[in-house]
Amino acid sequence: MSSATPSALNAQLDDVTEKVERLALRHAELRRTNALLEQRVQQLEAERDALRARLGEARTRVDRLLERLPTSGDTP
16 A cells, blocks of 8 residues: 555645646647637648739730730841
């Protein structure tokens, strides 16, 4: 059997209980932070996709403009 006194066991139990409570609070905090980060990632991905689409449209417009330019062999 253990030679620990009841008061020592109670102190250990209180210590473990406090640590578990702190761990549970930290876990909840990290879950909230993770949810916010996931939301931000989704926002940034949507912004990236919109910028890619705009870039593609701009490239198309530039390509059309380049096609309209006379070549070096063309006479004005």
